[in-house]
Amino acid sequence: MRVFLATGEASGDMLAAALATRIRDLVPAAEFKGIGSERMAAAGVKLTASTAGWGAMGPLEAMRTVPELLVTLFRHALWLRVSPRDLIVLVDFGAGNLRLARFLRFIGYRRPILYFLPPGAWLDLSWQAREVARNAVPLTAFAHQRDFYRSLDLEVAYFGHPLVSLVEPRAARPAVAPDGGTFALLPGSRRAEIARHMPRLLQACRLVRERRPSATFVVSAADADAERSIRRSLADFGETATVVRGARPALDGADAAWIASGTAVLEAVLREVPCVALYVIAPAQIPIAKRMWRGPYATLPNILLGREVVPELLQDAATPEALADALEAVLADPAEQRSGAREVRASLGEPDALQRCAAFAVAQVSA
Numbered sequence: 001m002r003v004f005l006a007t008g009e010a011s012g013d014m015l016a017a018a019l020a021t022r023i024r025d026l027v028p029a030a031e032f033k034g035i036g037s038e039r040m041a042a043a044g045v046k047l048t049a050s051t052a053g054w055g056a057m058g059p060l061e062a063m064r065t066v067p068e069l070l071v072t073l074f075r076h077a078l079w080l081r082v083s084p085r086d087l088i089v090l091v092d093f094g095a096g097n098l099r100l101a102r103f104l105r106f107i108g109y110r111r112p113i114l115y116f117l118p119p120g121a122w123l124d125l126s127w128q129a130r131e132v133a134r135n136a137v138p139l140t141a142f143a144h145q146r147d148f149y150r151s152l153d154l155e156v157a158y159f160g161h162p163l164v165s166l167v168e169p170r171a172a173r174p175a176v177a178p179d180g181g182t183f184a185l186l187p188g189s190r191r192a193e194i195a196r197h198m199p200r201l202l203q204a205c206r207l208v209r210e211r212r213p214s215a216t217f218v219v220s221a222a223d224a225d226a227e228r229s230i231r232r233s234l235a236d237f238g239e240t241a242t243v244v245r246g247a248r249p250a251l252d253g254a255d256a257a258w259i260a261s262g263t264a265v266l267e268a269v270l271r272e273v274p275c276v277a278l279y280v281i282a283p284a285q286i287p288i289a290k291r292m293w294r295g296p297y298a299t300l301p302n303i304l305l306g307r308e309v310v311p312e313l314l315q316d317a318a319t320p321e322a323l324a325d326a327l328e329a330v331l332a333d334p335a336e337q338r339s340g341a342r343e344v345r346a347s348l349g350e351p352d353a354l355q356r357c358a359a360f361a362v363a364q365v366s367a
Contacts, residue, residue, distance in 0.1 A: 001027045001365060004085040005034035006100060008051050008093030010189035010222035011263035015162055016091040017043035019116060022358035035076065038223050052225045069096050077103045084111050086365045090136060094119025101135035112364040114139055121145045122303060126152055137364060139357060159356035160349015167270040176255045176331060180214035184250040188260035189222035191229055196280045197260055198233035203320035205239060217241040220250035256331045258323055261299045265310060269301045269341045274330040276311045278318040301344045309340030
């Protein structure tokens with residue numbers, strides 16, 4: 001069984017690697033190639049292109065990556081047409097993967113294409129849903145998106161969110177000393193996210209250290225490129241922190257965390273780590289963001305529950321003072337967030353969601 005996986009960002013790389021591992025459990029001889037990064041490679045996927053530097057914050061910043069992205073996708077589409085796989089799995093990254101699926105079908109590719117985590121889970125764009133369903137089999141992680149596809153009479157599969165299978169609640173931690181604590185910084189995986197978030201977070205670290213002289217800090221880097229950017233920020237600010245790869249190593253030893261809004265917030269909530277979300281985009285991006293998303297919340301756990309479980313500090317509200325105060329608040333009283341975390345887990349499906357997704361993927365080959 002020959003599988004091709006394609007993604008474009010750190011969260012997709014993590015989920016693609018997890019899916020490949022589960023598929024190999026079912027089909028030990030399965031061979032994987034794909035477009036991705038370090039986690040896919042570590043999971044035994046032979047990378048045909050690296051996604052390092054592809055992530056961008058909004059359409060304006062994405063423009064710099066478009067030429068490289070399109071060339072890579074078209075080259076792979078032509079290669080796959082000549083050397084088809086038994087299964088193509090597109091993971092998230094609608095900006096690129098939807099184009100790849102469309103072009104593959106345009107040039108006559110007829111073998112199975114599975115779209116794992118199709119784009120627009122909360123935007124309810126009918127044209128986008130139809131485009132996904134026209135070119136691939138959608139496999140969503142959210143009941144909301146399942147219901148939206150079905151309202152349009154479109155085929156869609158749903159077994160729950162894979163993180164429910166991958167992330168368990170951690171054991172209770174001892175009480176934090178008033179003058180100490182370990183705090184995680186997850187500034188995001190994209191270069192622009194790190195550039196915008198790290199200065200605010202490092203200033204917040206200074207404020208926390210004034211209140212807690214024995215506090216220590218750990219920073220999550222998604223990959224080598226992110227780690228270089230993070231270390232430059234630490235050097236520029238003269239701050240000391242441990243830098244680790246991935247969200248899990250940063251979260252597991254943390255008493256609380258600041259996290260750029262995205263999949264990592266969901267991971268922290270499922271791990272039951274008290275956290276505060278932030279996100280800052282360029283002023284020119286704000287009108288575009290407001291047209292795309294009109295919901296009251298921007299952070300996934302809050303969207304799922306329809307209320308603020310995780311404090312959200314967005315744009316000008318994400319001041320160092322506000323970040324420090326919000327962190328102290330969730331650290332002092334984590335019970336409400338912990339209760340919300342259990343509601344979030346219950347809303348995301350059964351614990352075997354990832355295994356069922358893998359079985360569904362394998363079934364596409366013989367369908």
